[in-house]
Amino acid sequence: MQAVSRRSLLVAAAATPLLSVAGVLRAAERDLSALKDLTGDARPIDAAERARRLAAVQALMRAQGIGATVVESGTSLAYFTGIRWGRSERPTLAILPVEGEPCIVTPFFEEPSIRQMLAVPAEVRVWQEDENPFSTVAGVLRDRRLQGRPVAMEETVRFFISDGIARALPGARIVSANPVVRACRMVKSPAEIALMQVATDVTVAAYRWLHPRVEAGMTGAQIGALMTAATRALGGEPEFALALIGPAAALPHGSREVIRVAAGQVVLMDCGCTVQGYQSDVSRSWVHGAANAEQRRVWDLVAQGQQLAFRTARIGTPAGAIDDAVRRLYEARGFGPGYRLPGLSHRTGHGIGLDGHEPVNLVHGEATPLAPGMCFSNEPGLYLPGKFGIRLEDCFHMTPAGPRWFSTPPVSIERPV
Numbered sequence: 001m002q003a004v005s006r007r008s009l010l011v012a013a014a015a016t017p018l019l020s021v022a023g024v025l026r027a028a029e030r031d032l033s034a035l036k037d038l039t040g041d042a043r044p045i046d047a048a049e050r051a052r053r054l055a056a057v058q059a060l061m062r063a064q065g066i067g068a069t070v071v072e073s074g075t076s077l078a079y080f081t082g083i084r085w086g087r088s089e090r091p092t093l094a095i096l097p098v099e100g101e102p103c104i105v106t107p108f109f110e111e112p113s114i115r116q117m118l119a120v121p122a123e124v125r126v127w128q129e130d131e132n133p134f135s136t137v138a139g140v141l142r143d144r145r146l147q148g149r150p151v152a153m154e155e156t157v158r159f160f161i162s163d164g165i166a167r168a169l170p171g172a173r174i175v176s177a178n179p180v181v182r183a184c185r186m187v188k189s190p191a192e193i194a195l196m197q198v199a200t201d202v203t204v205a206a207y208r209w210l211h212p213r214v215e216a217g218m219t220g221a222q223i224g225a226l227m228t229a230a231t232r233a234l235g236g237e238p239e240f241a242l243a244l245i246g247p248a249a250a251l252p253h254g255s256r257e258v259i260r261v262a263a264g265q266v267v268l269m270d271c272g273c274t275v276q277g278y279q280s281d282v283s284r285s286w287v288h289g290a291a292n293a294e295q296r297r298v299w300d301l302v303a304q305g306q307q308l309a310f311r312t313a314r315i316g317t318p319a320g321a322i323d324d325a326v327r328r329l330y331e332a333r334g335f336g337p338g339y340r341l342p343g344l345s346h347r348t349g350h351g352i353g354l355d356g357h358e359p360v361n362l363v364h365g366e367a368t369p370l371a372p373g374m375c376f377s378n379e380p381g382l383y384l385p386g387k388f389g390i391r392l393e394d395c396f397h398m399t400p401a402g403p404r405w406f407s408t409p410p411v412s413i414e415r416p417v
Contacts, residue, residue, distance in 0.1 A: 021225040028213065028226055032233050038205060039235030039275050042198045045082075049191055050120050053080055053184060054102065060180040061098045067149025068141060069096040069177045072161055075354035076154050076181055078277060082119025091133055091161050094122075095140050098149070103140045105133060134164035141169060152177035182359050187373035192278060192353065193397050196375060199280035200395065200406040202236035202273055207284055207417040216288065218261045220245055220254075227271050236273030236280075239356065244268045249285070249389040252346055252381065263289035266388035272356060279356045281377050282407055283393030286416035295390075298382050299413040302390045305329055305380040306409055309348050309362070310396060313370055313403040320366035323348040326380040327364070335382060338364075342384045349377040352395055374398045375406075 025032075057080070061069060071077050071094045073085040081102060085092050092106040092114065101121050106114045108126040115124060125140060127133045141147045150173040153162045166174050188196070209230045214223055223243035231238045248255035249268035261267060265288050272281040285302075287295050305326045312325040326348050330336055335343035347363035350356075352375050360368040362376055374397065381391030392410065396403040410416045 021222050024218070024222045025225055025229055028229065031209070031213070032229055035205075035209060035230060035233040037233075037235035038202050039198055042195055042275050043191065044276055045119075045191055045195075047119070049189060050080070050082065052189075054096065054120065056184050057096055057180050058098055060183055061096075061152070064152075064179055065150060066152045066175065066177075066180065067098055067146035068144070069152040069154065069180060070094070070137070070157060070161070070165065071096065071154040071177075071181070072157050074154075074156050075277070076156070076185070079185060079354060080120070081122065083114060083117045084277070085114070085117070087158075091158075093133075093137060093161070095137065097144050097146060100144065103144075105136050105140065107133075132164070132168065134161070134168040137165050138168040141172075147172060149173075150175045152180060154181050185353060186351065186359060187371060188353055188375050188397065189373070193373070193375070195276050195278035196280065196353070196395070196397070197406055199236060199273055199275040199278055200282065202231060202234045202275065203271055203280040203282045204407050204417070205234050206230035206236075206271070206273075207269070207282065211284075211286070211417045214261060214267060214288065216261050216263065219258055220248070221258075223261075223267070223269070224271075227269070231271070231273045236275055239272045239274055239279065240270070242270040244270075244389070246388060247386055250383045250385050250387060252383060252389065252391070261288050264292065266295060266390065268389055268391055270391065270393065277354050279352055279354065280406070281352055281356055281393060281395055283379055283381075283391045284410065284416045285381075285390045285392060286413055291413050295388065296413055298384070298388075298390045299392075301330070301333055302380060302382050302392050303409065305344075305348075305382075306378055306392050306394070309378050309380055310403055310405075313376070313396065313398065315371065315398065315400065315402070316369045318367045318369055319360050319362050319376075320364050322362045323364050323366075330380075330382065343382060344380050345383055346381075348380045351375060352377055370398050372398050372400050 073087045078084050090107045095103045103123040108128050111126050127136045152175050154177045210227050220243035224241035227241035228238040245259040246265040249266045268285045270283040309322045312322045349362035351358035377395050379393035383389035394409050395406040
């Protein structure tokens with residue numbers, strides 16, 4: 001369900017003339033100023049952990065017969081090198097060789113900025129504006145005597161980059177880096193899990209601040225703006241704050257229609273932030289005023305589905321079995337079948353870490369076995385077109401003894417946070 005981003009919908013909604021987001025924020029300034037930063041004790045990823053990451057990916061490359069892995073700007077570049085850099089037509093790349101230090105290839109005029117962020121020992125090679133950056137990459141591989149071995153591309157590397165490297169290194173075998181990069185990133189270290197815990201703590205604290213301040217007449221954009229402001233005041237870097245009201249809540253990732261909070265309407269929120277790059281993702285649903293029997297029945301069933309997913313998650317269990325268990329429960333209660341509406345129209349959960357959505361997913365057919373350190377969202381919502389939707393989302397991480405929550409699921413529709 002990623003065809004329309006939550007952030008783009010919020011931007012579109014915020015531009016609607018009916019909204020007075022700024023006024024809502026001004027009215028909340030005093031309350032926001034009382035919030036305290038929760039991230040002060042968050043520990044960054046240290047040099048020893050980054051060295052372990054390089055050693056791990058190199059061991060996997062040796063096992064796969066890969067000579068080097070190419071990573072471009074994005075979360076994998078940050079994961080292996082500490083460099084946080086945007087994408088443009090001028091590529092900045094990391095070449096992770098099967099042996100030795102990485103090499104960073106970047107435009108000449110960007111080198112000082114790249115060196116400021118570089119968190120691992122690495123060579124830096126530059127290219128000038130009138131030069132071919134892929135010839136520079138080919139030169140690195142030749143100098144490291146790796147040109148005759150497969151070159152793996154991280155899955156988000158853009159085509160013009162992989163194509164350019166292939167043209168600059170005729171005869172090179174270009175392969176997928178998924179077997180090595182995914183294997184590293186799917187299993188989180190204690191330090192990564194600790195940062196995700198802080199990010200989740202921020203999001204939950206922001207919900208607790210926000211919930212009693214949601215009033216009749218508010219729009220989703222106004223509610224989202226308050227959540228964003230609270231998240232920032234608590235020390236998180238806001239990622240998204242989606243608030244869906246009434247029938248819009250039946251559309252899992254939003255609607256362009258402006259609906260205002262009213263008595264008896266469902267409010268569904270999906271919010272997350274980052275702390276030092278690591279993500280949270282928490283959804284809550286409630287009814288403004290008193291819930292009717294149907295709303296209560298659906299909310300209670302979603303809560304059951306979420307707990308069933310958690311109980312089913314055990315070390316060695318195929319990830320898809322969690323989704324299957326929830327879907328069987330929902331189908332027995334008259335929803336579906338499968339991904340049909342009314343029912344659970346999306347997967348039960350997704351991997352999470354530096355990206356909000358990472359492999360592996362809790363989705364039918366996914367055979368990857370659960371392992372300690374894997375982190376997932378758990379969000380088996382139910383959506384009734386034209387009426388409302390209910391989603392409860394809490395993330396968990398796998399331990400040798402089973403799953404452990406990052407946030408505690410709510411206990412009732414009256415106590416959603």
